[in-house]
Amino acid sequence: MSESSPEPRPENPPNDGRVDAPGQTRRQFVTRVAVTAVGATAIPAVMQYEAGATDAAAGAAHPEAVQKIDIKLRINGSEHALAIDSRTTLLDALRDRLGLTGSKKGCDHGQCGACTVLVNGRRINSCLTLAAMLEGDEITTIEGLAQDSALHPVQEAFIKHDAFQCGYCTSGQICSAVALLKEDHARTDDEIREWMSGNLCRCGAYTNIVAAIREAREKKAAAL
Numbered sequence: 001m002s003e004s005s006p007e008p009r010p011e012n013p014p015n016d017g018r019v020d021a022p023g024q025t026r027r028q029f030v031t032r033v034a035v036t037a038v039g040a041t042a043i044p045a046v047m048q049y050e051a052g053a054t055d056a057a058a059g060a061a062h063p064e065a066v067q068k069i070d071i072k073l074r075i076n077g078s079e080h081a082l083a084i085d086s087r088t089t090l091l092d093a094l095r096d097r098l099g100l101t102g103s104k105k106g107c108d109h110g111q112c113g114a115c116t117v118l119v120n121g122r123r124i125n126s127c128l129t130l131a132a133m134l135e136g137d138e139i140t141t142i143e144g145l146a147q148d149s150a151l152h153p154v155q156e157a158f159i160k161h162d163a164f165q166c167g168y169c170t171s172g173q174i175c176s177a178v179a180l181l182k183e184d185h186a187r188t189d190d191e192i193r194e195w196m197s198g199n200l201c202r203c204g205a206y207t208n209i210v211a212a213i214r215e216a217r218e219k220k221a222a223a224l
Helices: 026-061 090-097 154-161 168-185 190-196 208-222
Strands: 068-075 076-086 117-121 122-125 139-140
Touching: 076 090, 076 208, 117 168, 122 168, 154 168, 154 208, 168 190, 190 208
Parallel strands: 068 139
Antiparallel strands: 068 076, 117 122, 117 139
């Protein structure tokens, strides 16, 4: 029998997408992988955007789904009548409806303390509190601490000790410190640090904050 000769192999086999595919350079392979990754990331993002747009359109088509309520809030000694969504937080009511922007929206999860205000003298996270819950309560924000153009002693102490840098957390820090002194939880520096631990300062001005609260405590004790 005569031996059959093997079939000739093509000089340039088709590129099947493998790394070792003949004719494909490393640059071409990396480019293909990058394009595939971008596509995999973009598609879910587009789908999420389209879903959000659909939800917004549904809300606009069915305004009855949003429950509006009429409430009256007493803030810094004045009463304010509002017609708001029942899900509106106190922070959003203060900032978006009443223009009291001293209270800041930081994490919006009650973890940073930038939104701290006083309700009946006690500190709360206004980002976690529904405005509708506070009818009949006395709400005090950073704008209401000064009396007759005279700064609150805690405000004066913060300025004196430079207890802030960017200032974003300062309103929450001051409101929390005012309540801290009223609660008598500022007897030592360690106690100040413990009871102010819910107010974060990303600039790291904690040493100056403690010094400011300490001075306000000493002035309060001297005035008694």
